[in-house]
Amino acid sequence: MPDLLLELFSEEIPARMQAKAADDLRRMVTDKLVAEGLVYEGAKAFATPRRLALTVHGIPARQSDLKEERRGPRVGxxxxxxxxxxxxxxxxxxxDAKIQTDPKKGDFYIALIEKPGRATLDVLAEILPVIIRTFPWPKSMRWGERSARSGSFSWVRPLHSIIATFGPETEDPDVVKFSVDGIEAGQTTFGHRFMAPAAISVRRFEDYEAKLKAAKVVLDPQARKDIILADAKQLAFAQGFELVEDQALADEVAGLVEWPIALMGSFDKEYLTIPDEVIRATIRNNQKCFVVSDPKTGKLTNKFILTANIEATDGGKTIVGGNERVIRARLSDAKFFYETDLKTKLESRLPKFDQIVFHEKLGTQAERIKRIERLAAEIAPLVGADVGKAKRAAHLAKADLLTEVVGEFPELQGLMGKYYAQAQSEDATVAAASEEHYKPQGPADRVPTDPVSVAVALADKIDTLVGFWAIDEKPTGSKDPYALRRAALGVIRLIVENALRVSILNVAISALGGLLNKRPREAIVDGQKLPGDLLAFFADRLKVQLRDQGARHDLVDAVFSLGGQDDLLLVVRRVEALGKFLDTDDGKNLLAGTKRASNILAIEEKKDKRTFDGAPDTGLYNLPEEKALASAIDQVKGEAGSAVAREDFASAMSAMAKLRPAVDAFFDKVKVNDDEPKVRENRLKLLNEVRAATRAVADFSKIEG
Incomplete structure (x- = not known):
């Protein structure tokens, strides 16, 4: 079947836009093909700094013929x-229309419409220019004489040529005939800007990719990234060093070059007195270069590796020299910033926070720091932290935001606070908390384990959550400008992975109290409901967390539905035990029986407009199965309640399993809705006892299945 080759050749496309642009091109073309009834076998898109390319293979040569019947008006x-x-x-x-008889409505006209399919070449000529003109670049530009025309074509950078060919492997493909703003689609592209700038005529994808490689262009971004990392590692290894890998930087550099060449440069050893992270940020951010470490010490060396886009005639000496000059100047600035920062104590910076607004409804950064400090002191005993150290850590944790280095490299916030705290001889746990209180910042991020760091991290995140909940700035849909979902997941991971017993409700109420002490109460949206609403948000985030770990979200609902479940560690343990129990035959059958009891009760309670609370009358038990179920309930209540009290949820589930045979026998032999009203009421009360007994561990009505 025929294949499509499409290339859009332009000036340099920003590296950050390339991956999405390639994906957008693949999606837009394939969606249009499918909409036109042209189902393809496969598609792959590519990006280099100067081109977007797409190959779609296995496209039919023409659309299928369509036959359609359209019903018209009534005859007459x-x-x-x-x-x-x-x-x-x-x-x-x-x-020319047919007449069709409807037994109920009479005779109607029917039109038989036959629509012959069009050649795919014609369809492509129609859809491709529309896709190019409407391409969703985040930013685009107009250029040249055409730029003055209103509504003229725009692209991310000046577009120079278009390749569009379509045809089977065994024949020369056809050019898809169309033009965009005077640029005619053809079969010509260009190689490397400096090493092979001549025009190249291509036919289909295999020919195109091979000729580009011969013209010093590696088309596949992943292949360029692999080359960059492999050559950089080899270059470092040859000098007895190790490359400090940086996947994000490798992705970016792969979008800056079409023919990657790794070169090594150096800088003065005096700059190694700067923290490694500052050196790395300076070299990475300013020159997109990799840093190199000494495997013997684990510290950075005074070497770096850059990726050139050309095989220089002088072996890269000029390119390396230029990078060394820039890096030397940038490191000199960084060293000045670092040494200047060290001259001012962290605590001396704090008064400036009085003039910095955190949020107009939540006060200044200084007020927020005081709230975190107070909350960290309250949380400290709950997590085994020293109260004094927790307060001191919370007091200093944000101070590095006002330093020169963090101003230059915001991604180093926290880390620089640790270095500056160490330099002024703060306690090791206080210094560590400056960095660790921001963690974890994502599912792959490390969770702090030091109690002081945990106390400050919890205080920081819970203050954020309570504050924005209080002013009704909750996440909506996909929008979460204050990263509140991430903060809630951070709290969950801190508690669960450190096996902490912390009442989220109590901490939230305390945080709200600290907020109300300083902020006007009229700014708070229903402070009475806030802790409960926030707990529901934690339940949703916990479901996401457990689902990612393979647990069922409905089990989280079943536990939270019991009410008052604000000890997240116990919730997780209950969910784990409940999941294991429901994987057994006893668990599955008891769930079925309990849900049956709940369904019957729901129907009868709605019918009678009442609930069937209260103890059943033992004198009304007519059948042995009623007595057996009542006895089993009494036994299970005691055993399960005792097990839950000592937080042994596995034993509680084992006790619940003893209900299963009695429940099965009851439904097999007993007619619940007996003709005698008192017997019926008594049996419904017995079913309510079953429901109440199982609620010792979870609300089984919330469990799916």
């Missing part, structure tokens, strides 16, 4: 309706 209907039907269907006269 109004002339206007008949004329409209003829116009819509393209029939010349009503006699």
């Amino acid at each position: 209907g109004a002339d206007a309706a008949i004329q409209g039907f003829l116009k819509a269907t393209g029939l010349a006269r009503i006699e």
